[in-house]
Amino acid sequence: MAYSISDFAARFKGGVRPNLFRVDIIGPEFFQDLRFFCKGAAIPASTLGAIDVPFRGRQLKVPGDRTFEEWTVTILSDVNWQNRSAFENWSHRINAHSANVSDFDSDDLGYYGDAMVLQLDRSGEVLRRYVLQDIFPTSIGAIDLTMDGNDTVEEFTVGFAVNNVVVDGLGIDGGAGGSSSFDIQVGGRINIGGFSIGGFGTL
Secondary structure, three states, X not given: OOOOHHHHHHHHOOOOOOOOEEEEEEOOOOOOOHXXXXXXOOOOOEEEEEEEEEEOOEEEEEEEEEEEOOEEEEEEOOOOOHHHHHHHHHHHHHOOOOOOOOOOOOOOOOOOEEEEEXXXXXXXXXXXXXXXXXXXEEEEOOOOOOOOOOOOOOEEEEEEEOOEEXXXXXXXXXXXXXXXXXXXXXXXXXXXXXXXXXXXXXX
């Protein structure tokens, strides 16, 4: 059966734009207007391993364990230096720059944070929601300073280790939840007696 360009257009519907997104991060530190200063991010990636099981000269592939790849964001430097300072202080509290010590003991999970990536459509509505759970910064990129850096603004990258990803309320592990038609985001984190409670939710 032949399909026309009109058939394609009716199904493609203009496509999805990579520049229509929003990123929010909740951690031990406060980030100011990060949804405006986050220049770039990524839909989080994960890999499902495969196990080769030998049987009579052949290899049977069976599903292995899932791993979540490092998640990276690109941040524009703000004039108050607040966001860069917040990432640096978060990393410093996990493991100090000058000494091999931490603000968090073995019973305190307060060093974890959560992040949310929203893919938006051209009307600003949420197409897809990814919540990255129990993340912490593993790398804070350099900012190149140069006398000939004209017509540009400073930016830097931050890499995060990720423990779990929830997609539109449906956990990667198959947990039920379902997607909500309401785009009301609730974020918060409370430390009580060394235990951290909170994160992103959808009402």
